[in-house]
Amino acid sequence: MIDVLVIGGGNAALCAALMAREAGASVLLLEAAPREWRGGNSGHTRNLRCMHDAPQDVLVEAYPEEEYWQDLLKVTGGLTNEHLARLTIRASSTCRDWMRRHGVHFQPPLSGALHVARTNAFFMGGGKALVNAYYRSAEKLGVQIRYQAPVDRLDIQDGRFVAACVGAERIEAKACVLAAGGFESNRAWLREAWGQNADGEWPADNFLIRGTRFNQGVLIKHMMEQGADMIGDPSQSHCVAIDARAPLYDGGICTRIDCVSLGVVVNQNAQRFYDEGEDFWPKRYAIWGRLVAQQPSQIGYSIIDSKAIGRFMPPVFPGVKADSLSELAQKLGLDVDTFMRTLNGYNAACRVGIFDHTALDDCHTEGLAPAKTHWARPIDTAPFYGYALRPGITFTYLGLKVNDQAAVHFGGAPSDNLFVAGEMMAGNVLGKGYTAGVGMSIGTAFGRIAGTQAAQVAMKSGAIVEKTRAAA
């Protein structure tokens, strides 16, 4: 019998597998995806949010525990567990040497991401390079890896893991780590979680999934049915506004639209609905998914003029381009009269001071609802560009409740040999909201804890079996 079974194939699963193997356990890792799609959402990530008290290789200045914790408290609005959060934060300050030993390389922030130079360590080549490095290291250490092996149910007896089932095949192990991602790829579940709006629409039908198609939440649902203690709300997810032309799955980072704060955003009725200049874009992009989700047909249009070109990260698809605003409205399929009223109203309301998109500048609107409080400049210089926006789901927060040993709980009691890491339990630390790189911090910290715990349990039970055998 195998010592530790790891279910999942992304960052948290790999961290667990590597730690368990390093502790001497025999490890089998089951990845639901075929090899070319392995790694789940980790392949789309790019950095790790790291605590550090002094400059550390690629990280500048300091990012102490308390500041990290306050940041987490702020973005989650208190929906977090301080003990587990601080554990994650501290782990993030020491895990990188271990990551390097397994082939991960770090680099200073990418261009366009200097705002996280102090807080986030970037993976050279991004998350897929990290995933590749971990798989190589796991293979070298003798972790058994199986692709296209989706687990559909577990055999759990009295809160103890006994076996996992891949179709008709039953795989027993002494301990198990669940790290199979959230349920964001399950469109039927998203539909059910978001329900119907007042206009009778099913908003989630118009959502795009930014990551893998393999996070169907099969085991989250299964564990709920098994009576595991859960945490989080299924309608909560990390949801950003992305290019409406993005593919249904795996659009990743490049489908983001970064020009919202430089122009205006209108809905399908050609009307504005929120302050585009409320704060710096990196601090606001994560609320725009939900804002667009609340609009009719779950669509928005970011409108800019040529003054904005060259001031934001280039989008993956070219914008719809027109020489006049009315032509742009026509091309976007918006009502021209309403669109012109909205834009003219906005242009007339702009009070332009000294434009500076690197500061909360004094360009704002007056007498306009909703207001645009910064970077408000008339949209008046042809050519004009429009980008259609859709809500893009990054991950969901619903998951399994854990303690600081990453143990799955049943009726408030921790399981002896069933552990969980990554998106499946991130909701313990991150009940809502998001801040760059924290998902990887949670996945790495709890993946490593889960692997260590699972190996310890498995090897102890192995030792007992040996002893009993010797006695007999």
Next chain:
Amino acid sequence: MQQLDTLTRQARALANGGVLPGTPEAEVARQLQICNACRYCEGFCAVFPAMTRRLEFGKADVHYLANLCHNCGACLHACQYAPPHEFAVNVPQTMAKVRLQTYTDFAWPPSLGRLYQRNGLTLALAVAGALAFFMMFTLWLKDTLWRVPTPADFYAIFPHNLLVALFAPVFLFAVLALALGVRRFWREVTPGQDAAAAALAAVKTDAAMEATHDVLRLKYLDGGHGEGCNNEGDAWTLWRRRFHHATFYGFLLCFAATSVATLYHYLLGWVAPYDLPSLPKLLGAVGGLSLLVGTAGLFVLNLRRHPQHGDAAQKPMDRGFIALLFFTSLTGLALWLARGTAAMPVLLALHLACVMALFLTLPYGKFAHGIFRSAALLKWAIEKRLPSQLQLGDD
């Protein structure tokens, strides 16, 4: 009408320095649009930092970036948009296709550019032709290919001046053709309006130093982290870099041996053959061995190369060039070892044929990559020292 529209659009695209749809250049432009919105690969090499200084990718940009690409493979294996993703991003492969286009388009004289397109055939014909020529020539001069030469002297078969008359024009033509080709390339990729002359002059020396350094050390085969580039798969290896070094420096040493020998001949009146421990022989022996090891290594690596790296259509050109260098070195060393034996005349003919084929194809084969890439590295070293024209929010 439709056709006219298309033609008009294409003409406009060309006039703006744009790329024609359906060409390898257009495919690079499409992929770089995706890369520029992602940027995860910035740490690997110079291509991606150079890309982030641009929002659009016209013909000149595409040719410049394609030649800056070392085909290391790192970005393919790290790419979240690589096949089977529907975005089908494979930067090393499309860049390789454009490079062939660069060599063809900028070749001098232009009509010979098409030799690149069927380079395997070009090489084969050059080798076969040179072989036939030197065999027959030897026979015609000496009536036999198999005899012990009286004094062990190559010049007994081919008088020195005859060799110079054969090789000097071919070699000088190769140098001229490559120089004119890369000059045309440089003019296209450096439109000049990028920066003020004063700013350019201020950075020129440093840039040239850096570019030289990057060329001589093959900096961009180190993966950005020093552990090397990719060959068979997502694991890194330093062997591509090492074997390339052995090949490149071996070639230079052989070239130095010939140059020193020329100086000996004309300045000092010391006439070949030289033997150890003379400088030409020392340089030639070390260089020849290094070239043998390097090309053999590169050949094996090339055979094992991940099928998605590079352009499969160019394998004959790559392998042909590697093989020609290998045999040039092998016949050279064999000739030295067989001096004074009956095999000498035939080996001499073989060696001279290899060298001649190498010189003939130098401006129309894989050798061009070194010249064009060095030019691209120089442009990058200049460009990175000048302020970016973009003001992306967070840069």
